[in-house]
Amino acid sequence: MSPDIYAAGDVAAGFDFMTGKHDVHAIQPTASEHGRCAARNMAGDTTAYRGSLVMNTLNTLGLISTSYGLWDGAEGGDESDLGRQSPLEVPAPQLQG
Numbered sequence: 001m002s003p004d005i006y007a008a009g010d011v012a013a014g015f016d017f018m019t020g021k022h023d024v025h026a027i028q029p030t031a032s033e034h035g036r037c038a039a040r041n042m043a044g045d046t047t048a049y050r051g052s053l054v055m056n057t058l059n060t061l062g063l064i065s066t067s068y069g070l071w072d073g074a075e076g077g078d079e080s081d082l083g084r085q086s087p088l089e090v091p092a093p094q095l096q097g
Contacts, residue, residue, distance in 0.1 A: 006042060008034035015051030018070055027056045 009031035013022045030052045040047040055068030 006038040008038045014049050017051050017053045025052055025054050027054065029056060030054075 010024065010026045012034050013024050014030065014034065015021075016023045016025070033052065034049060037047045037049045053068055054070070055066070057064065057066045
């Protein structure tokens with residue numbers, strides 16, 4: 001670790017609870033936690049970043065969606081059926097695991 005050098009968000013890798021490896025999680029919740037840890041360290045309060053679970057929550061016009069975990073997808077899962085019955089129905093993601 002180098003003193004007086006700090007990184008957060010999309011330029012910082014952290015421990016991934018799902019894989020057990022260090023990786024960049026370019027999502028807002030992880031960036032916020034990185035920033036909190038970096039700020040505390042800059043202020044002299046030694047704070048370690050413990051890691052994260054890849055997750056995000058999005059509110060789009062009142063429709064709240066959440067995703068978390070490994071996003072590798074499934075074989076042939078690169079399409080969705082847009083022939084929905086209801087305008088409120090959302091195509092189901094094709095993931096595995």
